Amino acid sequence: MREKLLKAAIYHYSRYGYQGATMQKIATEVGIKPASIYFFYQNKEALFIAAFQKLLEEHFSQMKKIMDEVENSPIEEIFCSLLHGTVSFHKEKEEETAAYISLITSPPPEIKQFLKNHMEQFDNWLIQSLNTSLKHYYPSISDQQSVNVTKQFLLLMDGIFWEMTMYDENTLSEQLQHAFHLTTLILRGIEDAK
Secondary structure (H helix, E strand, C coil): CHHHHHHHHHHHHHHHHHHHCCHHHHHHHHCCCHHHHHHHCCCHHHHHHHHHHHHHHHHHHHHHHHHHHHCCCCHHHHHHHHHHHHHHHHHHCHHHHHHHHHHHHCCCHHHHHHHHHHHHHHHHHHHHHHHHHHHHHCCCCCHHHHHHHHHHHHHHHHHHHHHHCCCCHHHHHHHHHHHHHHHHHHHHHHHHHC
8 A cells, every 4th residue: 555655646746746746636546535644654744755765766776776787887888877777767757757857846845855865865876886987997086086077977967867858759869979978078088187
């Protein structure tokens, strides 16, 4: 039942936002009375934090899985795989992505700190993971250079994420190629700095 409630919460959030995703609508979606939700979750905020946590953790797990699969690959392939993986994951989960976009663009005040903490955790993980890979391929790279490269890459990932919902497949594919080119230029900057 918890899974059904979380799925219904995400569905209704993606359609109606936090205020419009009422406990009544969620209960109707899963075929229970609204009061029954409180057996599983203390209140609406607790339900949505659990739903968002599931959503964010699925994305995080997918990125970790991609990183595990390509950690011994050439550095360019690691960066490109993360970009492709982000697009593929979100394209396959359009409903969840709509909820994710809504969450990021206008987080409910009750959820804002939770979201901020998660984003910081993801960014720190990516910085740490890419630092290991970058130091493998560029042993003389400083920690600060590595952080800077990762932050530049995060900006590219964010840009591609936002463009996913706006462009058709051909345009998005073209934008990905531009992102790969920019990634190459970022990495070339490490070589030039030696």
